[in-house]
Amino acid sequence: MNRLFNRLFFVATAIALLLFVALWQWLQLNHEFSRNQIQQSLHLELAEHMAHINPLLSQGITSDAALKEAFHDFMLLGPSFEIYTLDPNGKVIAYDAKEEKIKNHRVDINIIQQFLAGKHLPLLGTDPRSLDTQKIFSAAKLINSQGLHSGYLYVIIGGEDYDSWQALINAENQPKIWGATIGFWVIFALILFVILLRYFTRPIHKLAQDLNALKTLPISENLTLPERYRGSLEISQLSEHINHLLQEIQQQQQQVKRQQQAKHDFLLHLSHDLKTPLTALLGYIDTWLILPADERDAVLIQYAANSGQTLQQLLAQLLELAALENGQIHAQLQQVELASLLNEVEKTFAPRAKNLGISLQFKLERPSQTYTDPQLMRRILNNLVDNALRYTPKGGTIQIINQQYQGQQWLAVRDTGAGMHQHEVEALKQLSIQPAHFSHNQPLPQLGVGLAIVRQLLGILKCRIEIASQPGIGSEFKIELVSHH
Incomplete structure (x- = not known):
């Protein structure tokens, strides 16, 4: 039942059976309607002919005694017809049944008048032998010898005996009909839905097979x-x-x-x-x-x-x-004076640079501030200067200056050292150009521990860096500074 095909199949079969029951009921009602229409149309003038051929009824006599004599003439019609005479108001006067069988002693005259007026059939009238059942009928107006309306001859088509026999036959044949019909419908539905569901679920089945093949x-x-x-x-x-x-x-x-x-x-x-x-x-x-x-x-x-x-x-x-x-490590951002920051970096490396014979030139073209973490920015500059000292020969120069570039304030660290190859520059660039998308899972560049730390710190501060370097000439690292929150 967890497979899509099975679930679709069972749901569709249940819906088909419900539709079949509804269709069957509609066909039954339609069949009954058509049967009543045909029966009543065939016997439309039955009551009129009966009244015409019987001497008593033709004279407008509606008494019980007179009608009983006429009943013998109509026995040839069989038990499927019930005959009644009514007064002009619809009251039952005479009938061909025992007294205890009559449950309703008044017939709806309006329906009889519609029948006599030729309204569209079938018309269902009152069944004197039932309180709530209506049946098709035939009716004729009875006129006495003085030409006055004395009542109606009212004939039920398909009477109580007819219904009893029909119910008995239906009870015997209905299971066979239902069994054969349901069996045929189920087989048809099975074949139809198997074909349709196979067709519609074939892409899913193929998709599942292909995914299973990909596992290998x-x-x-x-x-x-x-x-x-x-x-x-x-x-x-x-x-x-x-x-x-x-x-x-x-x-x-x-x-x-x-x-x-x-x-x-x-x-x-x-x-x-x-x-x-x-x-x-x-x-x-x-x-x-x-x-x-x-x-x-x-x-x-x-x-x-x-x-x-x-x-x-x-x-x-x-x-x-x-x-x-x-x-x-997390950034603690604040406004920082660049002059104070560079002064600390210079004090840190001045003795070492003097011993190595390297000139440090840390100067600002204009006083300025930046919005950053002073400790993390100091680490970045320390690592850049330390790296520059390691690869700059005696007599070389290391500079830190601020400048305007592309409408932003940048801090540049320059050296006249050994420089880097282009693949090393690209390794650091690809991890630092877009710090907003920085990830700690990115690969480490082959630039040593110091520059790897620079790479990580730039990501934390969300700073861009631009690198220019040529082997044997030197390198320049330009860091974009943020001037406000």
Whole structure:
């Protein structure tokens, strides 16, 4: 019963049976109406002929004694007719039955007058032997020898005996008729509905088969339903929606693969970044240990300490990146003075830049404010400057300036370092150009931990970034600033 075909079949069969019962009842009523019309039309002048051929009735005599003599002349008509004489007001005077059988002693004269006036048949008149039944009849006006209206001759067509025999025969034949008719109708309905339902549910069946076949195919293949299904508009739309969902599933599966590959590559890149300072740290310590006590130079310990600090910084950045990707860091936006922010960044990197022989030039063309989280923006600038220091040679320059660009205020970080290749630039751009659609599930660019953190922080602050870089020449990162809430 859970299958669509079965449910449609049973519902349609029930509706067909109800329609059949209604049709049967209508045919029965129509048959009875036609039978009454034919019977009454055939016996239209029966009462008039009976009154004409009987000597007593033809003289307008309506008494019971006179009518009983006439009844013998009409026995040839059979038991299907009941004969009554009525006075001019419709009161029953004489009849061919026992007294106890007469239940109604007055007949509706209006119907008799309509009959005599030739109204459309069939007309149903009062049945003296019943209180609530009406039957077809024939009637004639009786005129006495003085030419006065003395009453009516009233003949019921299909009397009580006729009804009794008809009911008996119907009771015997009705089950056979009903059984044969219902059996034929059920067989016909079964064949018809099986054909129709098979036709209408064929697209659904085909769709179910195709979907079942798709289960055996790997998601990496081009999954799609093999054809456009013919049938109702709903089936066509359903197949289109399924194809659309299959395409989305494949795209998501491919995206997951790209993310996994990107994270794998990122871990390889990170392992190299961690391995370099760790190897240097261990190398300086081993060198210091194998030297004689009087030849041990404190510079080796300083180099080892520097490598340890680099390693510590990388591990701190890695923890920060994990916190960002897990959504544990949120922006606390407020109005921030850019001059104060750049002053803190410059103080942080000035000693290191001096030791490396790199010039820091942090200046603002005009005082300005931005609406941002000062701590997160400081992290972004710190990571950009730290990355620039790592790849800018001695004698190079790192600048931070503000400028108007495309009608917006931007903060640019420039360096004269090694620069980046175009694929590295695109890896950072595709994750930062549309921060409104930023997702923590996007793949990490192969730009090191620092720039990966920049990528995440830009998404939290919903800032755009534009990147220009050429290998051997340098890089420029321009961050769009928001001036108000």
